Amino acid sequence: MMTERQQRVCIWGGITFAPLFFVGFWLLAGFIPPPAPGMSAEAVARMFAEHRGRIRAGLWVATAAAPFLAFFVAALTHQIRRIAGSDSPLATAQLIAGSCLILEFIFPQLVWQTAAYRAERSPETVQMLNDLAWLPYVGVVGTAMVQMAIIAIVVFSDRRPQPLLPRWSAYLNIWTALGVAPGSFVVFVHGGPVAWNGILAWWLLCVSFFIWMVTMTWLMLRASRRAERSATDVSAVAAASGQAVPSEASR
Incomplete structure (x- = not known):
């Protein structure tokens, strides 16, 4: 059983991903803002050639950061099981979707690393690899949307007088799911608001995902502290009455 200390380690470990x-991705690789999808093959190849060292170093850091999301996904799964039960299929679905999300960070970043790996590649090849990275990086939003939708459903289903996660967090998850949705349209355009550097597909997606991670981190930390206080109170009462302390699953 995950202790509250382990829970908080997972929560803080997960948010470590963001900085x-x-x-x-931003300070070293210089990929924020993203290069325009309409750039010519020569311009894309020149970008990778001129900034080869910083791109490789930055993507190395970003790729090393991605596994920290596993802690965040584990913490979310634990909270869902606390609400919906340890055998909840929704908890398992969220865990699987979150695991896919981690790979959606890692694999495109490795494709960019491939584009920067050999300076002698043709411009057309570098452009193809750049497209092969950006399109799924921004365009595959379904896994995050599934996570957010599951959290919203579970929060709405919590009928306790004092829910583990506040009801407004369900609406937040719905809105952030809608906020990342425009990214799915990047495969259709080379410019505009839903291009991979557009205001909807990129900037709204980034802001929505960041708000989601920070808010859920705060809510999970608060829920963990509350559960710890509750467990302490139960232990004190049980000790005073000489009864066995009930497990979390039985409460």
Whole structure:
């Protein structure tokens, strides 16, 4: 059984992803804002050639950051099981979707690493690899949307007088799911608001995902502290009455 200390380690471990990712992807690789999808093959190849060292270093950091999301996904799964039960299929579905999300960060970043690996590649090959990375990186949003939808469903189903997660967090998950949805349209355009560097497909997606991660981190930490206080109170009462302390599953 996951203790509250382990739970908080997972929560903080998960949010560690965010600063590491931005250092690697933004400050080092320089991929924020993203290069325009309408760039010519020569311009894309020149970008990778001129910034080869920083791109490789930045993507190395961003790729190293991605596994920290596993802690975040584990913490979310634990909270869902607390609400819906340890055998909840929704908890398992969220765990699987979250695991896919981690790979959706890692594999496109390795494709960019491949584009920067050999300086002698033809411009057309570099452009193809760049497309092969950006399109799924921004365009595969279904897994995150599934996670958010599951959390919303579970929160709405919590009928206890004092729910583990507040009801407004369900609406937040719905809105953030809608916020990342425009990314799915990147495969159709080379410019505009739903291109991979567009205001909807990229900027709204990034803001929505960041708000979701930060808010869920805070809510899970609060839920963990509350559960710890409740367990302490139960233990104190049980000790005073000489009864056995009930497990979390039985409460």
